[in-house]
């Protein structure tokens with residue numbers, strides 16, 4: 001299943017993406033060394049605001065052919081609003097990749113790490129350990145709709161939700177497979193079929209239909225309102241949670257927020273069939289406010305690399321990287337931890353600590 005040689009396009013992008021990426025790559029290289037993986041990295045300076053200022057565009061005209069040669073894109077962050085407006089930088093890069101490479105799954109772990117304080121009271125590592133799977137291409141985020149009776153007191157706006165059988169089934173299939181691969185084998189579906197009377201009952205019916213092919217996976221559905229309350233009050237009940245584009249968007253921010261600082265959460269935008277490259281990135285953005293200080297937390301970047309290894313079937317190496325992150329965070333060594341975690345360390349101290357731990361797996 002796993003490729004013999006994993007080809008990775010490294011795109012640090014903007015801001016702290018440039019600062020955390022070197023540690024992400026070093027940790028992947030460490031894992032490759034210890035576990036004998038063949039990883040090939042090629043670095044690109046496009047999809048950044050500096051590139052835009054030089055070339056008048058976020059990407060070169062042949063970006064698609066260039067990136068199609070890779071299995072994965074390892075992405076830092078994009079956007080420097082003082083240089084280039086966010087809608088230009090984002091739509092000109094990351095969102096283009098997502099659309100053109102049909103990255104129809106957004107995957108995020110919600111896992112409370114040792115040494116990290118959850119904003120939820122009394123939660124320990126192990127209490128929060130689930131995945132959010134978001135549909136990433138259709139649903140509520142269609143641009144079908146418009147405005148009528150503009151400027152009158154009957155002014156009305158309409159925006160359609162589009163669900164196709166192919167679009168719904170492929171995200172559900174991914175979520176069922178993920179649930180099936182985990183010890184708890186439990187899938188929770190986010191719905192709102194008590195209020196949204198056409199699309200959400202359709203979503204529910206596809207969940208029900210597909211569940212007959214996954215008899216070993218237990219399935220629960222919750223309406224999105226109570227589901228988000230459970231994220232906060234009873235996160236222990238979740239294993240894999242799947243939702244439409246809008247519901248998934250909300251859950252994929254709320255979930256990681258329940259597990260501490262934004263600096264540690266990773267995210268995958270996946271094209272599971274591998275027809276196009278999948279993209280792995282930290283959840284955080286370019287954080288211009290701390291850029292240049294060398295204090296950005298590199299864990300989100302490193303963990304995104306870990307997700308990449310897992311996605312391509314390098315399970316042993318992936319487990320070692322995750323364990324290394326846990327060991328380092330669990331020590332709560334203030335000299336090593338970054339300021340967002342209450343420490344006095346910096347990107348380098350934390351990044352190198354994880355790298356060292358990975359190398360110790362030998």
Ligand code: ATP
Pocket residue numbers: 016079262263264283284285286287288289290295296297298300338340
């Ligand atoms: P986006 O536009 O994608 O939301 P942003 O640059 O506006 O990105 P984020 O990067 O998401 O904002 O960060 C919000 C705040 O969280 C930042 O201002 C920064 O102070 C903090 N932050 C984000 N990432 C990190 C990190 N890796 N380490 C430490 N602090 C971080």
Ligand code: MG
Pocket residue numbers: 285
């Ligand atoms: Mg922001």
